[in-house]
Amino acid sequence: MRAGPHGGPGTNILLIGTDGRGGGAPGTHRTGCDCAAMPLLLLHVSEDHDRVAAVALPPGSRSPAARRPAARGVEDLARVTHVRVDRYAQLDVPRFTAAVDALHGVEVCTAGPPRDPARGRRLLNGAEALRYVSARGPAAAGEADRVRRQQRFLAAVLHRLGTEGVLDSPVRVARLGRVLLGAARGDGRLTVPELVTLAGVVRRVGTGGTEFASAGVRWDGPRAATVFGRLRTDRPLTGTAPNTGPGAPPPLRGTALDCP
Template structure:
């Protein structure tokens, strides 16, 4: 296993070369290729009618939502994947991507799906009926009011203005993993969850799309902790990028297009995220290294906060969350937790926290 220093050097060289290759690819192949990709995206309007939004800060904020939709999966595939036949149209993963104004830093902050939230008043998307503001879990915002309610709820919780919205389904996720040849992850302890189909002995494994889905969705390992699930999602995102760079996907226009096309098959985006914006984003991140790509999670006060009618929810540590999102609003690096805080879920009843921000370098095998 490479040392941390060797890993950082390897990552720095490879991600710079890979992203530079991506910029050359999309610029050389031209707007036609990027336009073809964007034409395949589903379109949503998550910003229509939103009022009293947070002020725009420096940098760019993209809300990334993984959904539990089963669209495109056969009954046999649903059974094999342990995803059931009925989707709640909820958010399985919610992340905020912040790209700094100078293009020097990318921060990915996970918002636990079970976060205790106040959903603003809305029109219930399933029936068209009116719902007053009420407490619920964050992931329910998508099923109650679609992308618009999800954006409103996240902005109310964080005070961060969302500039763009991307939503991806199970199907696209698995296709993308398979196209790049699988993703390598490592674990020091066995991971088993009969609900998601996850069954990994301790060690290093290359996951295909189906196994990768179980890895990022499993909720009954790590003591049932939503924070443990978030950390696995961070590890997987870092490993996914590692494999994209290793496979030469970014330097191969045909393979790059196949990979992106697989993703766009079941991806929805806001109308403002077009070909020009994608090109701008590619150019903006062309000089990033993984040492400047950080993963963070909202600090929590109680990872198993019981609420009548909702069950177990994740209650944020208000002071810690305020520090974190103030840094995003002000385009500053993610803050480290103050000294003296106890690890999340230690059972002492003291204020708990999520792990300190981690670079992608530290997540690879």
């Protein structure tokens, strides 16, 4: 995986979530998700391939790319944040749920009162995982909770890929990549061979070398400026200022999101 010629060291990959099914009211889906809240993430692979960062870009932010086609969204992100986007992947609802089901589910830790029977570990199928990552609560607190759930889900996916031995097999990664990406090629889209390379980096760094952060509710806000500035200069995100603002939980390493 090669970085582009400009915009700082490392490689940046934009993941855009969309509803790939036709019909129905805007923002709704028969699985029960709020499809307007599908994850929008920027992945940064460090120049030395010793660190991977996942930055949540909440669709509720005042960002033009959250409302435009993927190609235009890539351009908007680069223009507003000055972060180069080397590749992008557009993931729709059917491919997301199919990929989770292909892993035979993903186990997450759910919060709740100590005696709540729903508290603790839970294995989610594709439709349940979609509802888990897309459900939104009221105002900024709800946005921050949704971002943290998305981060926990990503950390759980990495754990699942490791325990199932998927990351150790380029063939299995490629098979899963075809489920996620289809036959994507050209115009800056992430390809299956590139996903295999990315999986190799993730396997080497593990959850200890994976960071999760949020750009907050505005791409051009002070929190976003700090996060994107560190990405441009290929610096770690953990250890940034704790004053994250509404909708932006503090950066964490992947190990902090593991189930206890």
